[in-house]
Amino acid sequence: MAEMIRGLKLVLLGRTGIGKSASGNTILGRQAFKSSKSSASVTRDVAVESGTVCGRWVSVYDTPGLFHTELSDGEIQQIYESVLQRCESGLCVFLLVIKADRFTGKERRAVEKIEELLGDQRLKNTWILFTGGDELEDENMTIEEYINLSEPLKRVVQKYDQRYHVFNNKMKGPSEQARLLLVEIMQRLKGTSAFSLPSRRIVLLGKTGVGKSAAGNTILGQREFLSKMRMSSVTSECSVAHTTVSGRSVSVVDTPGLFDTLMRLEEIMTEIARSVYLSSPGPHAFLIVFPVNMRFTEHERQVPQQIEMMFGQDVLKYSLILFTHGDLLEEESVKDLIEGNWRHLVQQCGGRYHVFNNKDLNNREQVNDLLLKIDTMIEQNGGGHYSNQMFEDAQRFRQEEEEQRQKEEEERKQQVEKEMQERIEKVRKETEERIRAEMEACRFRSRLDRYEENRKREEKDGCVCS
Template sequence: MNKTLSNIRIVILGSRQLGGIEGSGKSSAGNIILGRNAFDVGRRTAQCVQAAGDVQGRHLTVVDTPSWHYNSPLEKTSELDKLEIEYRVCLCLPGPHVILLTVPVDTIFNKSYQTSVEEHLSLLGKKVWNHTIVLFTRGDWLGDTRIDERIEKEGKHLQWLIKKCGNRYHVFNCKQHTDNTQVLEMLAKIEEMVMENNGCHYVPETDNNPSTELELKMKTAKRKMMKVKRQRDILQELLKERNYTLSDVRIVLLGGGRVGKSTSGNIILQGHIFEKTPEEDFIIHTRTIQCVMKQGQIEGCQVSVVDTPGWSTSTLENENEILHSLTVCSPGPHAFLLVLPVHESFTKRSRQTVKDLMSLFGDNVWKHTIILFTYGHWLRDRPVEEYIACEEEALQDLIERKCGNRYHVLNNDWTNRLQVQSLLKMIEQMVARNRGEYFTLENKASKPTTTEDQMFNETLEEEWKKHEDELIERMLEAATVDLNKESEQLYHKRRGSIECSIPNMSGDSLLDGTSSYGADTLDPTDKVCQWLRPRHAASSGHGTMSTTSSFQDPNRECLKDDIPIHKHNPNDMDSLKYFNNTTEQKHTRSFSF
């Protein structure tokens, strides 16, 4: 005789198609069990949701978990989704009585589906199968067919799953929300299974505490958000004197196959231009095999987007065609958008493939590169920084060290033009930092120099650019070294506060020798902007810079002490001394920017 449980703890697991409107029916099943709309139906569950209620004299606790891509192995599932699943199963203390594995009865359960299910349940340990019941959803699709007939007809892969779960399965007709019979029958099966397990609930088999790990990752994500926000605000302030208003922008999309490159181009250009893809999805039905450029007038700017062939994660294909993208958008792109999907983990193999791809363009390509995360709807309202923080260092190094924390997220909401505006603004700021230069393999947008004066001016200009970049990097680094201490404070109180973000540089006067502003009235950001601003000599004409006014200022030496250096490098000062000596020897010369 079965014992009636007064409290039953239920965790629902399942997958979904990447772009499908309907998932595996997890949320709908949870609503049917509780007899009310406790879970959001129609959108992917990106974060575990717990709800409770009393049903037929039993207190039920139901946990809806994030879904994974039904056709993908565990390796490709993001670390954020893995941790979330482990975390919530462990959090359902002292442990769930049952794991309901939802499988849509109208979906073909093939080999890849079987592999995906087996690997994802392995997150919870080998004993999880003793506490798992297969819950077939969309039972109305069966019509007059019995579920056992369906299982037999489907074949060995589905039969393997049923056997793995000890022949425990149940069917829900999600359209019959008021039918309590199907719920009562399922509860009886749960109680029977618990009795077979000697009345024990499931105890997670984990070496590490996923709760602690996820909490640490979320704190890291919070600090990341604060750091990036502060650095972007500071960078915008530092570059405000570089007024590069682009009348046209040339963009090259790079990435693997089926990562959303073509659809990203469609969203940017506001139309089904590259591929005939549904608005709700990022799935690319036709593989791009050659470079294609499309154009459109977007936000008052002529935007050219080049879609390139996708590369696989095992071999880099179509190298010549990918390089051909530079010719297609001649004279060269302003931005490379390296497309990465947020529903997949960025593995070491992915990093190597990205490295091989980008090496085709040389090291200078990173100055012109932005990471574009696609499938943003997979995250729902979760910030992308949580995804980044949970991934391995491979992705974090790529974003921070290679791309200078330039990244953006696109979701499948084509009506959301703000995401495109923000992307174009980020490209514009990157172009400003690159002094308006577009990318070429030779990294030279100007004509070759021939005379001695031109050669000297070019060398001097490169030295100036080098030290400008060094100063900016140090400013950004020094302004965020204390974020670990500040992360517990409310960030909105510091929103827009540039003064407290930049290290104190009081004590030096304006570098052009004027005295119209005092040290007390000019904030540190403006001081740096004054130094970055090109100085124009009255006798040299527009667009030229006099080395006399720039480098013979009596307070020039003070600047070296004001440059924020987090880690002292003696070579920095040696380089600066060389730069000063060179300019003093040729102080009567001027050069153009």
Template sequence: MEQITESLNLVLIGRTGAGKSLSGNTILGQQAFISKKSSKPVTQYVAVKSGTVGNISVNVYDTPGLYDTDINEENIQQTLENVLQTCESGPCVFLLVIKADKFTEKEKEIVEKIEKRLGEKHLKKTWILFTKGDELEDENMTIKEFLDDSEPLKKLVQKYDQRYHVFNNKAKEDNGQVQNLLVKILKSYFDTLEDIPEILTQNSLKRKILKNIEPDTPADSLSSRQIVLLGKSGVGKSAAGNTILGEKKFISVMRMNSVTSDCSVKHATVSDRPVSVVDTPGFFDTKMTREEIAKEVAKSVYLSSPGPHAFLIVLRVNDRYTEQEQQIPHLIERMFGEEVLKYSIILFTNGDQLNGDSVEKLIEENCKLRHLVQECGGRYHVFNNKDQNNRDQVNDLLQKIDTMIEQNGGGHYSNQMLEDALRIRQEEDEIEIVRNETEKRVRAEIKALSHFSPLKTSTWF
């Protein structure tokens, strides 16, 4: 096979019947590969076809169904080695093709074998490509809802740091699914990989990515929004989630103890755009330790793939901004890092209890609250969760989120930001442990010295 440079190389791998050849045709927008229903591999050898997607040159490699009975281990290894040698002259990404269907033990076993063959280095460049998106659409189910119903697949995408995408290979028109996949892949490739050849930092491929794709759209969709709700128990996080989504998706009751003990994500179409909302456990929940809360709340980032566009820090407009509330922004920064407030908006609930006062007046009268709003770029919003039919309040919130995204350069909070925050927190905890142990040892030494000191005798005076 001829080596092709200055292009993105996409390698389709997986078992027979998963839809590799169909997916290759979808990417290239033409019948480039032979595709038909068969229990035996239609593709006997590695086939490569080239095309252009949104001004980006791509080479698609269709491989035989791995670990089928007609292909022995030696041929499998040779197939992968040939592909690696051929495509790694340029940026190379593996698409592990899996049907959005029941994930059987046999399929799990095949995935594990493929992972072993690829090795850790290449797994970092591997994305899961789910096919059968048309069947999900027929059942009015999103890919995230499908994954929530399948614990093995849910664990699999977590293992891949939420690197996944879904294809409807029966779609007759270009609905942006291919371009959205390339946006995800290319942003991840150039932002996170350490082994990018130096030439790629200046070549035309990256310039095309930055010019033609990256600025236009968040990675998930042209208008999709991923929102995470944060705050103490009883402030109306779940009710706010229901208000945003326009229907009762989260359990919401009047209670000071947290109703939500696990992160949960719900989806809806709001003003013709896909919106996902993650509800989180309340800070200071007496049923959970602070460390347990921190670990659970951190999951919200992975549930908001490719990353939250907005964190909503929920406060009740009629509450006193006490010392406990003042701890919340520090807790959030400790969990998510200093960058998190760039992606945050204060959401005041109980807007019906303002009683003619303006929220601006309340903010102005409390310097601590005013400081928090300033830390969030002056962004705040008010909800009346008792009036869920008032969609203007939701549309106004989405508009503020859109404006914030523009101010952040079109980006979102990422998994990498969370990992950096977790690493810093771990380092700080280790330093604190050493400091406490040192102080304890010094006190013990001082106590021992004072016990035997002649200064304690009466003759001193």
């Protein structure tokens, strides 16, 4: 198990009015969720807020409370099922929130209902989070003493193998109790395969010579891909390599350069398309690589269009701009760099970008930060990855577009030929009419000439007779 858990999801569950939203605020150290003392549920839908807690990226899911809510049991069950689906991938822990006052029949029914919704397998990933720690302090009572007051509560805690924690939600700002909760979770997770960190499949895209192969080596922490500074592409076909980064399996696919002058466009597109299948069932992230010192030209502007043409419009939802040669930034920050010509390109990828110094293979923090951003992107996409089906849909759409273009081109050619034939026919008719008119005029002049000759002959003969 890695020392640092990244992309941890915490799902708050429980009945109305026991402090779920306030607990989410305590975990994140800020007023992320609306919280009030009320018997009616403040949360009507799932609210998700994220942040860094003690060096770990944490996403907190606040759910509507069971009972005393305007939502029906059926609506609540649908909401819970949608949350459970979103937590299928990645590291997810469920926090069953119980207020440390009286463990009544209502509390027991809420616990039973949540256990029914979660199922046996997810209960292994569930902790009890007691709220009302401030009231226990006022009564000079420990949480263990409170648990021992109720035999039903003791049985519940035993069922969860003593996985419990207590919060005083009146404490504002970042607190030690949130750190202790994460440490407790981490300690419990060590040594169990049920909580392995999610694997990540990454595809590198970009022009020739931008440092794709070097970036792949940086992610892997070793020189797996051939990397040289040259204008012609070192990589002529896709290649894949695997490693373990911070406790998770990571695969990286290196691809030929876009606009490579040594390969035909059809060859480049066909080869890059293989990257989806090499990362089957589909990549979690496409890293579009640019050096920080590259001049922004029309070619750079066309890169996202080329990628969209190959992989479809959805591809940029799974894309992140990776700037290489971070060691050359010197006094200029990457934000200053992006505010220039690169801003629109970064915005096309949802504002996501990262910077690598490929000369420092031992700097694993830059790789962990990249994986953290990929985790966040996946979370924003509702989980999952770019799939083979998306690629096949994009290819089919592209083929249909090409067929439509060819059809329109054929229709245009036929229209041109038709117009040409019509013009030829018109010229032919006009020519024939002109020739007929000229011939008619010629015959008329011939008859006129004969008439004139006859007239002159008759006049001459008349003169001779007299």
